[in-house]
Amino acid sequence: MTKVESQIKNSNTDVLIIGAGPSGLMAATWLARAGVPFRIIDKRSDKIFSGQADGLQSRTLEVFQSFSGSSFDMTGLDSAWKMANHMIELCFWNPDENGNLVRSSRIPDSIPGISRFQQIVIHQGYIERWFDETIKNFSEGQSKVERPYLPISLSIDESKVEDKDAYAVKVLVKNLASEDVSNPEQFNAKVANGLYRQFEGDQERFYSNSIDIEHDPNVNVDDYEIINCKYVLGADGAHSWVRKQLGIDMEGESTDFVWGVLDAVPITDFPDIRHRCAIHSLESGSVMVIPRENDLVRLYIQLKEVPRDPLTTTDVSDNDSKEHAKGRIDRSKITPELILKNAQDIFKPFKFEIEDIDWFTGYQIGQRVSPKFSKFNRVFISGDACHTHSPKAGQGMNVSMMDTFNLGFKLALVCKGLAKLDILETYESERIEVAKELIAFDHKLSRLFSGKPMIPNSQAFQDGVDMDEFHKVFQKGGEFASGTIVDYADSLLIDKSLTHPVDEDGNSFSSIAKKVAVGRRLNSTLIECQADGRPIHIADRILSDGRFRVLVFAGDVNSYPQNLKILEEFDTFLKSDKHFSKKYTPVNALDNSVIDIITIHGSKRHDVEIFDFPEFTRPTDHKHRRDYWRLYTGIDSTYHEGDINAYEYYGIDTKNGAIIVVRPDGYVAKITNFDSNGLHQIDQYFDKFMIPQNSNVLTPKDKLINDRDRFVKPLLAV
Amino acid sequence: MTKVESQIKNSNTDVLIIGAGPSGLMAATWLARAGVPFRIIDKRSDKIFSGQADGLQSRTLEVFQSFSGSSFDMTGLDSAWKMANHMIELCFWNPDENGNLVRSSRIPDSIPGISRFQQIVIHQGYIERWFDETIKNFSEGQSKVERPYLPISLSIDESKVEDKDAYAVKVLVKNLASEDVSNPEQFNAKVANGLYRQFEGDQERFYSNSIDIEHDPNVNVDDYEIINCKYVLGADGAHSWVRKQLGIDMEGESTDFVWGVLDAVPITDFPDIRHRCAIHSLESGSVMVIPRENDLVRLYIQLKEVPRDPLTTTDVSDNDSKEHAKGRIDRSKITPELILKNAQDIFKPFKFEIEDIDWFTGYQIGQRVSPKFSKFNRVFISGDACHTHSPKAGQGMNVSMMDTFNLGFKLALVCKGLAKLDILETYESERIEVAKELIAFDHKLSRLFSGKPMIPNSQAFQDGVDMDEFHKVFQKGGEFASGTIVDYADSLLIDKSLTHPVDEDGNSFSSIAKKVAVGRRLNSTLIECQADGRPIHIADRILSDGRFRVLVFAGDVNSYPQNLKILEEFDTFLKSDKHFSKKYTPVNALDNSVIDIITIHGSKRHDVEIFDFPEFTRPTDHKHRRDYWRLYTGIDSTYHEGDINAYEYYGIDTKNGAIIVVRPDGYVAKITNFDSNGLHQIDQYFDKFMIPQNSNVLTPKDKLINDRDRFVKPLLAV
Known part of the structure; x- marks a missing residue:
């Protein structure tokens, strides 16, 4: 231990969760429910107030319900079913043989009979608030998320990883309360948006001045804490700091397709604006319509032309597959006006105007997954930290929560001394397969979505996307997307004999x-x-x-x-x-x-x-x-x-x-x-x-x- | 205005509600929902934590649901359906031809099809808390109940009662915060109980020293306030102070039958303890079983012998009908042990023991109703203030809340300047009929319940209660008790033409x-x-x-x-x-x-x-x-x-x-x-x-x- 370290406050906890998004909060919910000592920290001082993920799938709602049994107050996760917008039907719109946009078919948005619950949509801020309340209910009224706390270093004592009672992981954290870490790009913008997170992450902002507590004369040791943990969970997003400490890369690729996202109350004569819609226009691209709470509608809109920065070698990082990179997208060019213009072209001949915009962002379609979700069964990563993809199928937040719904009870059983440490292996083996299926599903769906439509009985666009196939992939995908058919393989915890x-x-x-x-x-x-x-x-x-x-x-x-x-x-x-x-x-x-x-x-x-x-x-x-x-x-x-x-x-x-x-x-x-x-x-x-x-x-x-x-x-x- | 009065703080409000039990809180909920200025005061410093009323009928649950629509959080009244115990079946037990206690029949506790909701049970403390939260939700987060506040005097300016904008009622109230008004009998007792309220009320305690603000040198004018109101609601219980100010008497009668009430977790081999049961023993009296939340069971138990005080003339007050009074019950003799002993005799041959008692009380069966529910359409009374009866049918709290559910929207429409003052007349005309039906229903049911059973095919007890008739009255009564068939007559607000x-x-x-x-x-x-x-x-x-x-x-x-x-x-x-x-x-x-x-x-x-x-x-x-x-x-x-x-x-x-x-x-x-x-x-x-x-x-x-x-x-x- 160095001299400075010896002055820093030390504390113990069974589980340290880094990142208080839905994935981290789900893990915290389990641990709170089971009475296991844990802490959950987040580097941001602010919660989310608009935008971000919004779809809640059938299985996720089953899980929410399972934490809010009959004896608890209603302040927690079961508010979702009541407050969210329920999506009932998915309508397909594409050009008829004359090239006019028509409704070609409709299917139920959730497959009847697969669950008590059907897909609903509500913004992530509510979901995080309900988690907070639920965790508080389970923690004798104590709030649990500590922010803003930045993790600085992480080390695993390999000699101790087999000893179930050992605090084998040491994490140095810094309390940022005294620094200005608000989110200027998000909150000073005219309209709240997610561009900053989407395209660059904001790790750089937090880590831009390398922190050298040994030699920096300005270091105030009171801002630091060493947390000795039995287990650490990195639920810290696509640019995961924890994943980088473990030396795990993401694998996958990105595409040329760029989409914009807009949350707004539209003014339109399009008749299906309160249904989920998949619209392929003849030549102006595609849009996905997601009706939401409070009369909001979310649009995922394909952007035809997005200016890019010139290609530089540093862009071809581990996060971009080399053959697809065409230069980074210039995010300052993605504006609500650009997205709206694209939407208007796609919706033609229907009128499409907007008075109030709630939030917007843009993203480049890509699919990436980590080859490893854990190290020594002591440090784990979950959610966006180990799989990222396009958002249209409403899967990201759901699969991320299901990762930690899987991990949480295993950690609880081990921490309580009821089960052997070995069961933690099944976290990676069970969830990595789900992540791979998700990536494959998203890969298929997003390419069909982004392609031009084939026109029936017409010579034009014969190389386009067959709308019947698109319809079928969507319908079949609904079962997967619901989260209800996840199938874990034979393992220490699953016995498929008989x-x-x-x-x-x-x-x-x-x-x-x-x-x-x-x-x-x-x-x-x-x-x-x-x-x-x-x-x-x-x-x-x-x-x-x-x-x-x-x-x-x-x-x-x-x-x-x-x-x-x-x-x-x-x-x-x-x-x-x-x-x-x-x-x-x-x-x-x-x-x-x-x-x-x-x-x-x-x-x-x-x-x-x-x-x-x-x-x-x-x-x-x-x-x-x-x-x-x-x-x-x-x-x-x-x-x-x-x-x-x-x-x-x-x-x-x-x-x-x-x-x-x-x-x-x-x-x-x-x-x-x-x-x-x-x-x-x-x-x-x-x-x-x-x-x-x-x-x-x-x-x-x-x-x-x-x-x-x-x-x-x-x-x-x- | 006297000299002292002129020193007292004056304030205005549209509606003053006196009494923060379920009836007053329902009125407050309406007014908060509609954005009408109001205040609600209660003389008690404490809320209810156990015991009291507990049944919620179908119509009441419909009304709760109607205040907690899709856009509000779940913290309010819709918790009831989730947290309460659901009663499914009503089982009748009585002696067979050999005098042995047997289950003679079973009926659904709520009639299938009459409502989305069926009768549930949970203690009044929860219900009052949910009202508080719901009112807070409607009042931009502000808590509304002010306690402990005692009303001291009330006067109506008759010259102003026709002027809809006039603050025609003046109420002098006293803030008791500086006095000790806790409820010693309730809270110092070994087991929480309701005897004090049941048998004597506690008005005497609050008014024992007549308050003379003009001449008492110790009066601190800062403790007082004059509230000028457009309307006043007295929802202040069976011993209503407001009713007394209006000079309205209750009319009705009481009986010799005395019942005890016990909330406990029973230890028994009686197989139907988690069902609602109506049990008539051969010679030991009757019991009603109400299974409740948290494994509690409420028993209404007929007490065979209860010591009484000698009859004095003061006992024959307006609240006791002279022909039935046999002297007041000596409430100190009603103990959990006495009630348990009676229960054990009734349940024989089944074993019936108790480890934990949550609450108990006793009551003398009687039915009383006020001939008037309002004065000048400016002051109204509701709930126990205008109708009292026996509690076994789970009606008291429900009808009391429905009184003010009726009044609340009318007050709101008038205060908002949308409807004429005349509509307030329909409160009394609509609710007095319901109260009368309730009294008649309770009169019939409680006599059948308290009588000895007739034994089939036996000469014994031929003057007893016919169990088939009892069963029928209960079944038919279920429709009335559900609150769903209340039928308001033709009026300014109901048009039965066509x-x-x-x-x-x-x-x-x-x-x-x-x-x-x-x-x-x-x-x-x-x-x-x-x-x-x-x-x-x-x-x-x-x-x-x-x-x-x-x-x-x-x-x-x-x-x-x-x-x-x-x-x-x-x-x-x-x-x-x-x-x-x-x-x-x-x-x-x-x-x-x-x-x-x-x-x-x-x-x-x-x-x-x-x-x-x-x-x-x-x-x-x-x-x-x-x-x-x-x-x-x-x-x-x-x-x-x-x-x-x-x-x-x-x-x-x-x-x-x-x-x-x-x-x-x-x-x-x-x-x-x-x-x-x-x-x-x-x-x-x-x-x-x-x-x-x-x-x-x-x-x-x-x-x-x-x-x-x-x-x-x-x-x-x-």
Whole structure:
């Protein structure tokens, strides 16, 4: 340690998150939910107030919902569904055989049936605010994001990376509060815009004067802090500082296509301005229409001619593939007037004017991905820090949040001492595949979007984009874009044995629960509580609170009384310290605080009584109070929500039943038979990565904050 | 004015609300929503933290939803549906022919189909907090409830009551902040309870030393304030101070039946403890089970023997009917132990124990109602101040809030100068009938509940309560209790011409919209926006924002092109200053800020285009920005929410159409034909009570705060 360093304040935290955009905030949400010590810093002093990303996909909304279960206030992420603009339909407009712009087809914007939620749009500032509020809710009212804090240096002590309790990463940070780091280009401009971030990033601004704390006489050590961390997450954007410290380059290419983005309230007689539209004009380029909240409409507009700087060698950096670079775009030439002019040409013969502009930016289409998402399982990167692409499919922010939704619960399990460090490997293996699929999808879609249209029954533009193909790619892409079909491969946390591929895409559906794919998120359907008759979505019963779930589909116990016998066997099995239920739970913790076992039988609710079932389906706690939220029926006619049939929905036989293990992130980890061997299979699954807790006694601070709330607010390992 | 008075601070407000319970807070919510100056004071320094009322009925939830439309944050009243416990089923338990307690039948707790919402339960403290937050949202972040403030005197200047601009009521209030007015009995007790309020009120405590500001040398004039008001609302509870100032007595009777109330987490093997239950034991009395949030269960338990004070003459006050009084209940004898003991006897043979008690109280069953709800249309009373009864049907808090939901918009219209003072008369005429029905309902139900059960096929208890009759009264009562069938009579604000009674209860259904009853709230069904294809509940389009709505059901314009002709005629009509649309709207206000005209056609969305329809269905504002939220279809197949058919739901012919006028509180004011005469009829309706605004130019402060939000946040008369 140097002399100056020894004067600097030192502190410890389990996880340091660098970057408080959606990706970093999602990680923070998990850690706050699980009660893991963490810090989250951002170099900017300001939050986002307009523009930026805006689409929220079905899976993202499912995840938002999973953090805002029934017992929390509404101030958090579930505001999204209410406040955002809902997009219902996607309309395709292109030239007819006479070259006139016409609506050629319409499709649902979200594919019906793939989720409870459909794509919505709202600006990123709201989303970040809701995250703040949600994290605060989980942190006893404490705000968590610290800004403006700049990371200065990062070092990993390789000798310690295998020791799970070690603070193996040291990060030097600087509090910039005393410096002027507002965003002059953004905030002094006539109209707020994102050009600065888009084309150059602003790392240079922060790092322009190399910081030399050893020799600079002006250094005030009080501005600095050394944070010793077990783990570091770099969620610090496309120009990621963390990625550079790890020495990881982005790989990929850029194109000649330049697009502008405009958020405004348009004045137009175009009839579909409140629908999502993909418009290909004959010769003036393309536009994507995204209707938004507060009467705003976002337009992604292809720019025909954008002045560029002359090509210099320094431009051909790691971030630009050499064969495509034509010189950097001169961003000062991208003005609202230029973008509007292009839009007006494309919309012809419809009138298109604007009174108020909310925000604008421009971007050059390109796709890049990092070959590595982590180092030593101690430092991770996520979001734009490891994948960038064009924004039109509304994927960037969503995939970035899903990166850390994947990582967050794994960090929590490891930090809590419940799971082995090895599970962190699955972050990269699971998410890098998603990033690659995303890049391929964007590559295909953006080229079709930017190309000129082929005109039906005409000799003109025969080398153009076939509008039927474009329509098909969009339609098929909707499934991918929704985020609901992400399929994680076999790993320490996903066990695809007992499954075999049944669909044309080779997805691993089980033969036991024929419509459930191991490796995908469990889609939600209604079940009904035996004790109070309330129908609830299964997803709302298996919230993101850090616990694994074992869903016991016990079949129709009325028609098949032997199924009750199996449940009695389970009762004995689960009481044993040797098996998963007790083995991985600290001795004085509530019995379901690590692995939550839920029984869903297949008889009508009125045909059975709660006390027909063995104790593990309706256990009592240390105060003899019963937990009524472990026993459900999957088949019934409800009073207000129609017929429900979870057995049919999941393809489970009411005689044979099934057992489904669900990870804390809602992904199906394993499917096995409803028999005594099934539970042994589950033992084997958990044995691979969980740490036995039989002698672990929780300290008072790890206890439930309020044990009255134990059923509705189960905390991770409390 | 006396010498001391002249030293006291004077201030003006349009409306002073005395009492910040649910009834007062609902009035405040309306006034805040409409931007009317008001104050709300409460003599207690503390909010409620446990116990008290807890049931929220269907209609109440509809109203909550109507204040929390799509553009507001979730921090307000719509938290109720998410956080409360949902009651699904009501189970009846009574002795079988052998005298053993058995479940005899089950019915849905809320009647399927009568509303989007079903009855839920959560304690009053949450509800008051949500009101606070909602009012704050509507008041630019300002908190509004002032406490502890005690009203000292009230006087009405009769010479001014006809002058709508006059501050005709003077209220002297005292700020108690410097005194100790905490609630010792409630908060020093081992278990929080409501006995003090229930049996004696606590007015005596506040008024025990008569306040004589003229002669008391210790008076600090800074503690006092004279508030000059246009209107005063007394929402100050069963022992209402305001009611006493008006010289109005309560009328009614009490009974010998005494019940205890207990909120606790029970330890029991009774299988239906998470259902609402009505239990009649053979000889130990009755219990009502209300499962609640956080695993709590509320029990209403009949107490067999309660010690009473000897009868004294002072007990036979206006509040006790003389023939029934047996002496006041000695409330110190009502203990959790006594209530639990009674419960255990009733629940036998089931085990019933308790570890944690949250709250308890006791009450003597009685029904009382005020003969008058207002004086000079200047001072009003609402809620418990004008009707009290037993709590088991979950009506008290709900009806109290509905009182002021009725009054609030009327006060707002008058204070805004939009409607004549006369409309305030309809508050008493509409709500006194509801109060009387409520009293009758409670009278019947509570006697059946408190009586011993008749045993089937047995000679014993032949004079007992017939359980089948009890079941029927409950089932039928569910419709009334839901609050959805309140039926206001013909008045200045309800026009039942063109309707004739068609159902067996004599309700006034129209022949034009056969399933819509004039005088009742418009039940909600889905409609679909023509411009963006989003299905929304009609109730979510006609939120409680102070505006009247004219719903133009234009029929299937595709099959009946003449209907488009009628719409063209309407376009001309509505542009004229002589007719309701412009006549009652201030000249520089947005065109739909007082009367909002919504067209709901009956063609499929894809069969028509927005520009097929005349301009009033898709108007533009002063900045040429189009309002896309005025044109809907009532018939379509949606992508995610099934088929919708508002025409069938309301009984409207797709050829003939209909026009429905809805009041700001969602009640159907008038139904008329879809033809040019129809609009003249509507002119006549508004002419009776609205004030022409043709020369009224709004001052800048009355303008829209943010005109970007004009479509989603329409303010009253802005």
